[in-house]
Amino acid sequence: MGACIYFTYLCPHYTLNDKLPMQKESQKVMLLRWATICSDLVVLNVLLTVFYVFAQRLVPPAAHEEIHVVYFAFNVIYLFCVSWKKPVLYMRKVRPEQIVGRAFITVLWFAIFSFLIVNYLTDDAFSWEWALCFYPPLWIGVLISRLLMRAFISRYRRMGRNVRNVVFVGSGLNMIDLYGEMMGDPSTGYRVLGYFDDQPAEHFRLPYLGTVADVIPYLKKMPISPTAPPRLYCCLPSVRADEIVQLINFCENHLIRFCSVPNVRNYLRRSMRMELMGDVPVLYLREEPLRQPLNRFIKRAFDVAFSLTFLCTLFPFIYIFVAIVTKITSPGPVFFKQKRNGLNGKEFYCYKFRSMKVNKDADTLQATKDDPRKTKFGDFLRRSSIDELPQFINVLKGDMSVVGPRPHMLKHTEEYSALINKYMVRHFLKPGITGWAQVNGCRGETKELSQMEDRIRKDIWYVENWSFWLDLRIIYMTVRNAVRGEANAY
Numbered sequence: 001m002g003a004c005i006y007f008t009y010l011c012p013h014y015t016l017n018d019k020l021p022m023q024k025e026s027q028k029v030m031l032l033r034w035a036t037i038c039s040d041l042v043v044l045n046v047l048l049t050v051f052y053v054f055a056q057r058l059v060p061p062a063a064h065e066e067i068h069v070v071y072f073a074f075n076v077i078y079l080f081c082v083s084w085k086k087p088v089l090y091m092r093k094v095r096p097e098q099i100v101g102r103a104f105i106t107v108l109w110f111a112i113f114s115f116l117i118v119n120y121l122t123d124d125a126f127s128w129e130w131a132l133c134f135y136p137p138l139w140i141g142v143l144i145s146r147l148l149m150r151a152f153i154s155r156y157r158r159m160g161r162n163v164r165n166v167v168f169v170g171s172g173l174n175m176i177d178l179y180g181e182m183m184g185d186p187s188t189g190y191r192v193l194g195y196f197d198d199q200p201a202e203h204f205r206l207p208y209l210g211t212v213a214d215v216i217p218y219l220k221k222m223p224i225s226p227t228a229p230p231r232l233y234c235c236l237p238s239v240r241a242d243e244i245v246q247l248i249n250f251c252e253n254h255l256i257r258f259c260s261v262p263n264v265r266n267y268l269r270r271s272m273r274m275e276l277m278g279d280v281p282v283l284y285l286r287e288e289p290l291r292q293p294l295n296r297f298i299k300r301a302f303d304v305a306f307s308l309t310f311l312c313t314l315f316p317f318i319y320i321f322v323a324i325v326t327k328i329t330s331p332g333p334v335f336f337k338q339k340r341n342g343l344n345g346k347e348f349y350c351y352k353f354r355s356m357k358v359n360k361d362a363d364t365l366q367a368t369k370d371d372p373r374k375t376k377f378g379d380f381l382r383r384s385s386i387d388e389l390p391q392f393i394n395v396l397k398g399d400m401s402v403v404g405p406r407p408h409m410l411k412h413t414e415e416y417s418a419l420i421n422k423y424m425v426r427h428f429l430k431p432g433i434t435g436w437a438q439v440n441g442c443r444g445e446t447k448e449l450s451q452m453e454d455r456i457r458k459d460i461w462y463v464e465n466w467s468f469w470l471d472l473r474i475i476y477m478t479v480r481n482a483v484r485g486e487a488n489a490y
Helices: 029-054 061-065 068-084 098-121 128-158 174-185 212-221 238-252 293-312 316-330 376-384 391-399 410-419 423-428 451-467 468-484
Strands: 165-168 189-197 208-210 231-234 257-260 271-279 280-284 333-339 348-355 401-403 430-432
Touching: 029 068, 068 098, 098 128, 165 174, 165 212, 174 189, 208 212, 208 333, 212 238, 212 280, 212 333, 231 238, 238 257, 238 316, 238 451, 293 316, 293 391, 293 401, 316 376, 316 391, 348 391, 391 401, 391 430, 401 468, 410 423, 410 451, 430 468
Parallel strands: 165 189, 165 231, 189 208, 231 257, 401 430
Antiparallel strands: 271 280, 333 348
């Protein structure tokens, strides 16, 4: 095991869990945080003013008389909520859905507290109509403000500002991956100065700064920025504990962040999660958000609400149209059902609108671009993805989810599970009508094994990085791609 197993100094992860211990923030981070809070407050007060001026019907008469109390209470409550659920947009690595989710949670708690407290402070209660008209626009305003702020921060860092200097100790494959993560997105603001190792590594295209013994002399000469302290990332094995302890002690006595990069990345190249069992650090292979009951409940509740809404509104009209045209153009049933593998490999019947002539190869042969089995109307159904819509029935039954890894036919599961390492990991979740792989170009026929391997990598990434906001993002991207049209949709 690497130094990470020997010490609890782990490479920092940008987590949204506020219960985890956080390092002391730099002045610029504090400045960015307060700039975000100030922009949120501007949105809040502008919206309050708009409601008082243009929506007086929704504002109780007593609130007009005690307007100063309402303004003061709203601002104090929002400061409390945003300090509790801190914005994440200033972090070095953050995804858009994380910004969206954090903004939603902040406004949700603010809505609960402010509605109850202000109604208690004022003589006349604010109505639910007022709440429904005020809080959703507030969330949208805060979200737009934060996304604009994130765009500004990204541009600021691309210009070479708010940069954090980094040095590596060690040159293993995990350090190459870390370098790629840091330098792949200039908005993270990292500047890797070079690396130390016992000897230069041919595979590492970074300045070689010397041996491990040269690290401390180099750090003594390095200028220390009080606003962005440099970081040292170490991947030395735990057998060199004496040298690692020496580096840790020097860094902590000279305002340099020490981060240990676990050598397990040499054979476990994936996201991992650490937990302490007593005082013993234990690394788990992957973080699976949907193992938590609350997350499963949220996803299932959304699936039921979304599928019921669709099946009770648009689907009957679509079904009537598809059924009439299908019966006129091709003999056979309207629906096509096929056994596929779902959660934990369980078999289920997946429903689709029939897009092919009835044939004996339907359960074994994958559709191709110019497949002669497709009908003309079926080709339209496939290109527009309308053929997938009956799968909302599967979602309502609980066999599938709106978003998840696409289910494969039994024959493909049997074949690819023997050819692709970790193929079965995708079955830790319910399959979906759409998925992360599909909105990122992995659709259509898989002519080469590498194409399926790419799909599996994206499916596993989704398993490890699920969030409700990521699901909404995938749904949006699915609709956008369907409107634009996709070359691989056939």
